[in-house]
Amino acid sequence: MAVNKEVYNEINKAFSKQSITLVAVSKTKPVNDIQELYDWGQKDFGENYVQELVEKESLLPKNTRWHLIGHLQTNKVRYIAPFVYMIHGIDSLKLLKEVNKQAEKSGRVIPVLLQVFIAKEETKFGLDEHELYELLQNAVDFKSVSIKGLMGMASFSNDERVVRSEFRYLKSLFDNINSNINLYHAPLTILSMGMSSDYKLAIEEGSNMVRIGSLLFGARG
Numbered sequence: 209m210a211v212n213k214e215v216y217n218e219i220n221k222a223f224s225k226q227s228i229t230l231v232a233v234s235k236t237k238p239v240n241d242i243q244e245l246y247d248w249g250q251k252d253f254g255e256n257y258v259q260e261l262v263e264k265e266s267l268l269p270k271n272t273r274w275h276l277i278g279h280l281q282t283n284k285v286r287y288i289a290p291f292v293y294m295i296h297g298i299d300s301l302k303l304l305k306e307v308n309k310q311a312e313k314s315g316r317v318i319p320v321l322l323q324v325f326i327a328k329e330e331t332k333f334g335l336d337e338h339e340l341y342e343l344l345q346n347a348v349d350f351k352s353v354s355i356k357g358l359m360g361m362a363s364f365s366n367d368e369r370v371v372r373s374e375f376r377y378l379k380s381l382f383d384n385i386n387s388n389i390n391l392y393h394a395p396l397t398i399l400s401m402g403m404s405s406d407y408k409l410a411i412e413e414g415s416n417m418v419r420i421g422s423l424l425f426g427a428r429g
């Protein structure tokens with residue numbers, strides 16, 4: 209069996225006690241594996257690629273909560289706007305504007321997270337601190353998106369101190385925004401950080417939404 213049920217049960221039990229949302233990251237994994245996890249009660253799934261997400265959405269139960277967690281191109285927003293549950297990777301005003309526009313067309317308000325660049329690597333997407341504050345202030349007039357929180361990815365590092373400090377930094381931005389509600393039109397409630405390799409650290413540093421793929425579905429090929 210491709211899905212690790214023992215690990216799922218363990219994580220699920222621990223998370224529900226702490227009110228942490230598990231997003232099962234199913235990118236590249238077959239629909240059968242997703243259906244299996246769904247049948248065990250998992251409803252939140254994360255995908256990185258728009259085309260793959262659209263295909264899977266058409267094949268799985270309608271109350272599946274689909275999270276787009278990967279980098280999103282502006283010209284692809286319209287394909288997912290009618291059904292996507294949450295978009296994690298908002299990293300520009302241009303993208304947020306397009307999500308707002310497509311959400312309005314679909315008669316929806318789409319929940320989004322702003323992605324913040326917290327890692328040392330140059331390859332990761334996201335806003336810096338200044339851009340984050342600016343985007344929050346510019347987003348006031350968007351009526352068809354709801355900014356729920358922040359998302360970040362730590363460095364791929366074995367050095368626990370590095371990873372921990374990056375998560376801590378994101379939590380400090382989250383707290384700062386929430387303590388300046390007049391300025392940033394918060395409150396934010398969701399802090400999406402942590403994946404298979406670092407989710408325990410992320411939770412210790414305040415994460416309440418964790419995106420786990422390979423631990424549940426096995427390594428990606």
Ligand SMILES: *Cc1c(COP(=O)(O)O)cnc(C)c1O
Nearest residue numbers: 233277403404405419420421422
């Ligand atoms: C692939 C991916 C994950 C899951 O990674 P695992 O190491 O398989 O748990 C989480 N978040 C994002 C943004 C991803 O792209």
